[in-house]
Amino acid sequence: MPSHASPRPRPRVRLRDVVLVGVLVSVLVAGVAVALWVVPGGHSDGAAPVARSTDSAASGASDLATPSPSTPAPPPPRVSAGAAPRLETTPVAGRRLVATVRKKRGWTPGVRFAYQWLVDGKRIAGATRPTLVPTDEMVGRSVSVQVLGRVPGYRPAVSRSKARTILPDNPLAGGEWAVYRGPWNGIYPAYERAGGEDKGLLARIALQPRVIWFAGDFSTSSIGPQLRTFIAEQQAVSGKDALIQIAVFREWPRGEGGRGKPLSGSEQAAYRAWVDAAADAIGDARVAMVLEPDLGLNAVPNNSWETRTADPAVRLGLVKYAARRFSALPRTSVYLDASDSDWLSVPKIVPVLEAAGIGYTRGFALGATHYSSVADNIDYGMRIIDALDADGISGKKFVIDTADNGRPFTWMQHRSEHPGADFDNAATCRSASDTTCDTLGVPPTTDVAGQPGLDLTARQRTDALRYVDAYLWFGRPWLIRQASPFSLSRSLEVARSTPFQ
Structure with missing residues (x-):
C-alpha cells in the first residue's frame, strides 16, 4: 500500500504577526530616510548638512519655505541742485x-x-x-x-x-539828506564865523539835516521863487535826489494870538493860492514836509483860559486842501502835526487830523516845540494809529521831533519845577546832572530802532521800526522861543550838553 506522506500543515498567519512585520518594515524605511537626511554624501568634516531630495514636490516646497535672496533695485538719481534762489x-x-x-x-x-x-x-x-x-x-x-x-x-x-x-516802506530812507547852508535861522553863518571849540560845538547843529519853516511872512507872490531857490541850492550840493525838509506854517496869518478872529474870505483864498504856488515850486523834488505845526490849536483847548480858535472847521478845511495838494506831488511825504504825548488826548487830536486830511497824507508828526521822550511819543503815536484804524484810516506812519528832547520832560514837570517860566523857551541844560532842561536829542535819522540812549522797550523798538519813518529836527532850540531870533548862547549850551553826540 503506497504510502502517502501527509501534507505539511501550513503555518497559520496570525493577525498579530502581520502587524508586527508591518511595523518592522516601517521602522526600517524610516531609519534609511533618517540616514539619508543626517549624512547626505557622508559629511564627516563638521559642515552643516544640507537636506537633499529627489522628490520634485518636496523640492518645490523647500524653495517656497526659504526663498533665495534677491539684489534690491538701485534708487533713482537725485536732482542736481544748482544755483540757489x-x-x-x-x-x-x-x-x-x-x-x-x-x-x-x-x-x-x-x-x-x-x-x-x-x-x-x-x-x-x-x-x-x-x-x-x-x-x-x-x-x-x-x-x-x-x-x-x-x-x-x-x-x-x-x-x-x-x-x-524786511525793511519798512519808508520814502525818507536811503539817499542823502540835504543840509541847509543858508542864512535863515542864523545857525550856519554862526558856524562859519566861529573858531576853536565853538566851531566844533556849532557843527553839531549846523551840519545836521534840519527842517526849515516856511510861514505866512512869505507872500503868495514870493513863496514860489523862494522855495525854488531853496531847493535848487541844496540839490546843487547834495544831488537831485537829496531829501529836502520843510515845514509849512500858514494857517495863522495873524499869528497864533489872532486865532480868536475868523478868517475872511480873502484870507481863505490867499491860503489856497499860497499852497498852490508852494506846490508848483516843489514839483518833483524829494521832500519831507511837516504840515501846519500847532494844528492842535484847532482842538478844544486843554485849559479853560486858553484862547479858542474861532473857526476851526474853516481852518481845518483849508489844511485839508493843503494836505491833498502837497500829497499829490510825486515825491513829497506829508506829515500833519499831531501835537505831543503831553499835549492833547487822542480823542481830541484824532478828529482834528481827520478833518485836516490825514487820509491824504503819509501820516503825522509829533513833538513840535515840546520836549517829551521818544518812548512816550512812540506810545502816543501808536494810540493815534489805533484810533485812525478804528475809523477806517489805515496805513499811516509818523515822525518824531528830537531836536530838543535830549533830556526829556513834560509840560507838567516843567510847570512844577519852574513855576511861571516860559515853556516854549525852556532853560538850556548846563551840566550832565541837569534835568527838566533843553538840549539836543538824537540826530536826524531813519534808524529809529537802533539808537542807544533812548531806553526803548522791545515793543517800542518794534513799533518804531514799523511805524516811525524818522527822527527829524523840526524843533529849533537854538532860537529864542524856538521861533526867533537866533541865540548863540543857547546854541552853544544845547550843543555842549547833549548826551547824543
Missing part, C-alpha cells in the same frame, strides 16, 4: 518781492520748481508762488525762499536763498 530786490513791506532761480546754473535739465516763502525760518502759510508782498508785521524779520526742484524719474532736491531783513 535769489531775491531780486531789497525786501520792503508793501512792495512785491520776486524770487528767481537760474535753471542753467547747475540744475538738472527739465527741472521744475515749487516755492515756499519763510519768515525767520518758518513757513508762511499759502506763500507758495515766486512772489511775496511782505506786510508791516514782517518788518525787522528775516525773509527767505525755498525751492523744491523736481524732474520725472529723479528724487527732488531742495535749495534755499540767503535770508534778508
